[in-house]
Amino acid sequence: MTTDPGYDRCWTVYGQRQLDRGYSPPVPDRIDWGFWPGVGPGAEVLGDIRGKRVLDVGSGPGHHAVHLARAYGALVDGVDRSPTQHRRAVNDHGSEPGVRFVCADVADHLRRVEPYDAAYGLRTFACVDPRHLLPALRDGLAGGAPLVFSALHTDGDGEGPSDEVVSRPEFVRLPNQEPIPTRMWVLTPRLWEALLTEHGFTVEGCELLTAPDGDNPAVVQLIRARRRPTVRVTALSSRPRTDRPPAPHAAVGVGAVLLGPRGLLLGRHRHGTWELPGGTVEPGESLRETVVRELAEETGLLARPADVTLLGTLVDHVGDVVRVTVGAVVTAWRGEPGEQPGESVGDWRWWPLDGLPQGLFECSAQILTSWRDDLPPIEHPPAHFTPFAAPPPPGGRPEGTR
Numbered sequence: 147m148t149t150d151p152g153y154d155r156c157w158t159v160y161g162q163r164q165l166d167r168g169y170s171p172p173v174p175d176r177i178d179w180g181f182w183p184g185v186g187p188g189a190e191v192l193g194d195i196r197g198k199r200v201l202d203v204g205s206g207p208g209h210h211a212v213h214l215a216r217a218y219g220a221l222v223d224g225v226d227r228s229p230t231q232h233r234r235a236v237n238d239h240g241s242e243p244g245v246r247f248v249c250a251d252v253a254d255h256l257r258r259v260e261p262y263d264a265a266y267g268l269r270t271f272a273c274v275d276p277r278h279l280l281p282a283l284r285d286g287l288a289g290g291a292p293l294v295f296s297a298l299h300t301d302g303d304g305e306g307p308s309d310e311v312v313s314r315p316e317f318v319r320l321p322n323q324e325p326i327p328t329r330m331w332v333l334t335p336r337l338w339e340a341l342l343t344e345h346g347f348t349v350e351g352c353e354l355l356t357a358p359d360g361d362n363p364a365v366v367q368l369i370r371a372r373r374r375p376t377v378r379v380t381a382l383s384s385r386p387r388t389d390r391p392p393a394p395h396a397a398v399g400v401g402a403v404l405l406g407p408r409g410l411l412l413g414r415h416r417h418g419t420w421e422l423p424g425g426t427v428e429p430g431e432s433l434r435e436t437v438v439r440e441l442a443e444e445t446g447l448l449a450r451p452a453d454v455t456l457l458g459t460l461v462d463h464v465g466d467v468v469r470v471t472v473g474a475v476v477t478a479w480r481g482e483p484g485e486q487p488g489e490s491v492g493d494w495r496w497w498p499l500d501g502l503p504q505g506l507f508e509c510s511a512q513i514l515t516s517w518r519d520d521l522p523p524i525e526h527p528p529a530h531f532t533p534f535a536a537p538p539p540p541g542g543r544p545e546g547t548r
Contacts, residue, residue, distance in 0.1 A: 154227060156328035157273070160318055161230025164207070170238045173212045179268060179296035180355035180366040187353075189213070191294050191370055195220040198263035201286070203252050203279070203295070204270025208235030208245065215244035223262075225252045253278055256286030263288055267295040269366065272330040276311065276338075280345035289375035293347060298332050299354060300365035307334040311341070335367055347371040374500075381523040383504045384511040387417040391465030400424045400436045401513045402454070403475045404447070408496035411483060412503065412510070413444065415491050421507035422514075423447075423491070437474045444491050445483040453478040458533035460512045471529075473513035 177189040192200070196219035202211045205224025214220040225248045226232050232249035239245060248255055252274070265287055271279065283293060300306045301316060308314065314332060317325035333341075335352040342349050351370045356362075401424035404411040412420045425440040427433065434451035441447050457473035485492035497503060499521060506514070511526035516533075 156318055156326045157226075157228035158230050159326050160320070161206075161228050161232075161234055163320060163323060165230060165234060170234065171207055171209045173209045173216070175213075177210060177213065177268070179294075179368045180357075181269075181364065182355070182357050185358065186355045186368055189218060191292075191368075192218075192264050192266060193292055195264050197221065199223070199260075201225065201252075201256075201262040201265040203265060203267035203283075204273065205235060205247065206231050206270075208239045208242075208247055210268055211235075211245050211247075212239050212242050215242060220244065220264075222246070223248060223255075223259075225250055225255050227251050253282035256282045259286070261286055261288040262291060264292045264294075266293070269296050269298065271295045271297040272332055273328070274331070275313070276331060276333070276341050280341055280347075284346040284373065287373040289373055291373045293342075293371045293373060294369070296355070296366050296368045297338070298330060298364075299335075299367040300363055301332070302362070302364045304363040305332075306365075307332045307337075309334050309337055311337065335369070338367070338369055342369075342371050346374050348374055381525050382502055382506060382511070384506040384508045384524065384526040385419065386464070386508060387415060387419055391467045397467050398427045398470045398472075399509065400427065400433055400440065400472045400474055401510055402437045402441055403457075403473065403513065403517055404441075404479065405475075405499075406496060409498045410496065410502065410514075411445070411494060412497055412506075413483075413491040413495075414493040415507065419505055419507035419510075420503045421491060421510040424509075433472050433474070437476065441476065441479070444486060444489050445494055446486055447479045447481045447483055449476050449479040456534045457513070457517060458531055460509070460516060460529040460531050462508075462512070462527055462529040469509070471509045471512065473516055475517065 179186050195214065198220060200214060200220045200222045202222055202224040205211050205226045208224050211222040211224040215222050221244050223246050224235055227250065229249055232247060235247045265283060287293065313329040316328055316330040318328055319325045339349045349369065349371045353368045355366045355368055357364055401422040403422060412422060414420055423441050423444050427436045433456055434454040437454045438449050438451055441449055453476055455475045455477060457475060460471040460473065462469050483494035502522065506524065508526050511524045512529045514521060515524055515526065516531045
């Protein structure tokens with residue numbers, strides 16, 4: 147993906163018009179992420195950037211980059227694709243200490259430099275295809291680096307954002323001049339969050355900024371995200387609870403996958419393994435009924451058999467005992483997990499899928515491997531898996547939503 151040609155033409159024309167009229171915006175006293183002075187937070191949302199390398203995405207005439215260098219001691223690279231916008235920045239601030247201006251596509255620039263400690267953009271992210279920009283930022287930011295940007299949410303005509311990654315016609319306006327046509331990616335906050343998550347970022351907040359004048363329908367969204375740290379992928383370990391084989395009557399069991407907004411539910415067995423809720427099938431029970439009963443007995447969470455989707459059977463053996471485990475996904479439940487009296491598993495916690503603990507119980511490890519193939523590698527004894535049906539989409543609906 148590349149930037150839209152309409153974007154290049156628009157901002158080249160815009161920059162030339164500003165050069166022709168001799169307009170240079172003053173270096174501000176604060177960062178305003180929207181169009182309105184004093185609305186919303188300032189540069190403090192970037193965190194401590196003193197002495198750090200900071201990327202200004204679409205820096206325009208450069209006045210915001212200069213503000214960060216002067217007020218916060220940042221080392222700012224202002225990158226803009228428009229040659230006329232770049233000329234404005236160099237003409238006015240080319241000798242400013244701590245600031246460097248680069249005329250380039252930001253994705254190309256990021257491939258040639260060391261990773262930055264932070265990045266930001268003021269109303270520029272709507273001007274670039276996010277599928278072009280976000281992978282480059284992922285690779286061009288250090289692990290844990292903040293990414294803060296504002297983007298159009300609702301334009302001056304009251305047209306709101308799209309829930310599809312498509313550009314649409316917009317106009318850039320200057321007083322007493324013909325509007326300049328362009329195309330912009332005006333996306334919903336939920337879609338921005340999904341795109342950022344897909345490309346290696348954790349979204350920490352989204353704030354909608356509105357005009358102080360209630361007659362102005364324009365809305366700008368301010369999104370705060372952070373580059374997820376790059377970690378070395380290490381295979382998760384699994385181990386048996388004890389060296390003894392299970393009792394023959396306990397060789398058929400279930401394990402339940404609950405994935406909610408806070409992650410995957412795992413509890414710690416008294417023998418030290420981390421495992422999914424589950425247990426032994428009792429005489430006369432259906433497998434779904436076993437999942438519901440064991441979930442309530444072990445965690446206190448309440449579900450219905452209709453909320454249970456069976457994944458399939460896993461067959462292995464311990465000693466001379468054939469062990470059959472049925473994996474299941476619970477798609478809705480009520481309550482909060484907690485330790486239950488007399489149960490051997492407790493300390494229930496929600497774990498992110500990219501941060502599961504070491505020491506998974508073998509049966510739970512086998513279920514998780516059969517459930518999703520995009521998890522970190524998990525070591526476990528081999529098992530024959532026979533699926534019942536296609537698994538449901540990831541994610542559950544806690545607190546009784548159905």
